[in-house]
Each structure stands twice: as C-alpha cells, then as structure tokens.
Amino acid sequence: MQVLDTSSLAGRGGPQSVGRIFAILDLLAEARDGATLSELAVKTTAPKTSLVGLLSGLTLEGCLVRNEEGRYYLGPRFVALAMRATPGRELIATARPVLVDLVEASGETAVLGVLAPDAEVAIYLDKVESENPIRYAVSVGKRQELYCSAAGKILLAFFTSERRENYLKSYVREKFTATTIIGAAELQREVSQIRREGVAYSVDEGVSGASGVGAAIYAADGSVVASLSIAGPTERMRQNRAENVRLIKAAAANCTKRIGGTLATGQEATSPFETGPGNGGRYNK
Template identity: 35%
Template sequence: MSSQPDQTSPPAQTGHKVHSPQSVTRVIRILEALCASADPVSLADISRQLDAPKSSVVSLLRGLEEAGFVQAADNGWRLGPGAFGLGSALVAARGQVQSSELIHKGMADLARASSETVIFAVLNEDGASITYVDVIESRETVRFTIAVGNRRDLYCTAGGRVLLAGMKDEAVDAYLAALTPQAHTGATVTDIAAIRAAIAGARKTGVAQTTDQAANGATGTAAAIRNAAGHMLGALVLAAPTARAQDRLALLRDQVATAASAISRSLGYRG
C-alpha cells in the first residue's frame, strides 16, 4: 500500500471562501517552505513553521494543489509545475525592473523612517575604496551632505567596513597587509588590529557603525545589500550628524539592518 501524504481533512465548506490577509501570507510562507526543501515537507512541519493549525494549512494546500502550485507526495508536499511556471514569470518580470530602482525605493523608505541622509556605496575596482553612487539627503536643516561620485576609504567608513566584513578572510588579510591607514580626524582608528576587530564585529552583527572616523561630526551606519545569488552589490549607508545620532545608535542600526534586508529580499535574496 502506498503511503499517503500527511493530511488533515479540511473544514466543511460554508458556501463561501474567505480570502484574508493572513491566508495570503500563509500561502506565501507555504511556498517558501517548499522552495527551501529538496524533499517533500510534511503537513506537521509546514504547520509548525507557520504556527498555524493543520486544518487551516491543509485547506490552503488543497487550494494550491487544485491550481497546480503544489502536489501531494509520499509523506508530504512538494512544489507543483504551476509554481515553477510562476517562478520563471517572476524572474522575467524582475529582469524588467532595474536593481537600481529597487535599491533607490528602499533608500527612500529608510530616509523617511530615519529623517537622515541615505547613501548607496559600491566597492571600487582598486578594492580599497568605495564610491557613493546614489544619495538621498535628509530634509533636516542640520544634515550630512555629500555628492554622488565621492570616494572614501574602506577602513574608516561604515560602508567600507561592512563590505570588508562580507569578503573572504584571505581578501581581508590582503587588504590589511597592504594598508597604511591615515588619520582623517582626531578619532580615526589607524591601528590595524583595531580595524580588524571592527570588521569582525560587523561580520558578526551584519552592521557597521562609525563615529567621526572619516569626517568630524559624522556618524555612519551601514549594512550590505545582496542580490538573488547572494553577491554583495554594495552598502546601504545611513549618515547623520554625530550630535543627533549618539542617543539613537541602536535604533539606527536596527533601521539600517531592516532596510538592507528588505531591499535584498526585493532583489531575490533569501539568505
């Protein structure tokens, strides 16, 4: 006798279907759960991941099965042909939207939430500096101001440090071995061991934060933006006057981390 997929009978129909926002979210999370597994996923596992009753989950699975997005398999559920067709269509649609547009939209959201200047920085070919390629300035009277095209060193900027944190150890070692740090301000860290520790901290938390390192009176907070393949596209940087930033450093870190994650997800990253 062939084994049956882990199922629970759906609740009796009442003559109408309820399409709630919660149901839409659960459908998306079901598809994400099946995408993440090479093997069939049991109803129990799906229910546990969604923190939802089996009866609710199986009702959604049946609807997805009818549409061809999932199919019952031994001891569980897997993606159906409809899901792969949708995936191909989504990839094609995303290709029509430039990554820069999605990044800029996320930058605008962060600028509104923080009321500070937001920058997108990319690594230069020399592997030792970044260039600011997009800037949305704060509307505050006192604000951090910088022009598109401006270049900064990696070791003394939040954007540079978070990009170093995303590199392989060998690349970081080579960079630091060739580095002769210069003090841009009285607070600039020039000790190689201290710079290495700052990079390690950014690697651990996913966020880098600097105060008065590249310029007096400027505090930077940065997180990496990644594409669908997991490659770093650049750094999302929030720049604020130090006097205004000092009482909310933790908040700024949370805001930047959340914004960078949202932008990366819009680009297809699921790490």
C-alpha cells in the first residue's frame, strides 16, 4: 500500500475526518489482503486514536468489514455502490425491467448477482422483491457464498477449470444447514450438471426453508458476467419448479440479448470490473 499524507486535510475547507475516510477507502481499494488499524495509521499518517471511531462507524454502516484477525476490507455496501456507479450501472439499468417482469410472472423475489471484485463470493447488485407476505427478502450489496446459492453456483460453474479446481480444493466451506453441499466431489458433479443444463438450484442450502433457481447472463464474448435468480419459500418453489426454470432461462436469455451478449458455454465468469481473480475469500493459507 502507498502512504497517503493526511496532515494537511484540515486546511482544505472541510472536516479532517472526511479526508481520512477517503484515504482509508483509497488504501483498502488497493489492499487485496486488507489492512489492520496499525497499518492504516502508518499509511494515512494519522493517529490510531483518530482512526478507531472512523473505522467503527464505517464497519457499522457496512462500508468496511473486519475479520477475526483485525484486518479491514471494503464492505458490501461500498462495493455495491461502486458497482452501481461504474461498470455495473449499465447492467442494472438493462436488467431492471427483466427483474420486474420476472417477479410479476413468478411471484417470487428476483435478484441480479455478480462476482465480487475482492473475493470469491457473489454480491447482489439489484433485486425486486415479491409482494407475497411470505417471501425471500434480501438487501442489495449482500454477499452470498458461491457454493450454496443459485446465484453463486451459476458463477462458480463458469469459472475456468483451474480457478474452479483451486476454489473447490482450498476455499473453506461452512455447512449452514443439513443440506448444504460442501464436498468438493459433490460440488464438481453439480457444477458439471449446471454447465450442461444452464440452470442452478439451491434447496434449503443457505437458509432452511428458502430455495432458489438461477441462470447465467452472457457478454458479447460468451463469458458469464452475471447471474439472474429467483428465490422463495422452498415448498412454493418446489411446486412451481418447472415453470420457474422456464421463466428464469427466458429472463436470463432476455438480459443477454439486451446487453448484446452471446449465449455460449465454457467461458469464465468474471466480475464486471474485475482485473484478476479475487483472493479476499476464506481460503486456507
């Protein structure tokens, strides 16, 4: 990380804390392994006592996350905002009417997901919630594991073989429910099925009682840039499975067409503004 001198920020006509916040964000945007309080204090040339409150507030608001080792990373709220303001904005605008139509047709919540730029996880870029009183509720910016969500499985399925093998071998997978699939061999079989059928399922894997189905959105070069999924109560999703599969495939194909994409398989899933494989996930070191 570079060193940012914040000593003169107070004289710029605004609160010094504002300048320090941007200094923190600038540094963490380039720090793939995050940074501790001590490291941030050195790099921003600011006292630890001045940074503690800022870091706490940013973490509370979801702009930063702090792991068990005390390292800070950019959080889901900031990443979602960045995506909505830059490369993801066009995708959101294009997919929005499709999400609305999908909710109306299926009666379930529809979600647009992409790979996070800093970790091997999916992040929800946009959503339209069902009007059913019992529905799947989700927040824009929420991070979701690739291995136990329909949105994430689609993205995982279209990793390059090398990247997917590394993920299955090294990524620490938590068993959230009795039906969460965490075994590498079982996940590999499911990924192969997803690539053949073009649709991914999650049944009570992330949360008991909630299930989803997803399909891929392709770019012009045939790469997978996003996932489109619907989710709802498991019993309702099970009853309407065939119709939901038809709807999600048609909706994803519609999104692909709207962005000038090409329906193809065998290409790598990428974040809309990813410059390389993220390594901020829960990997064994």
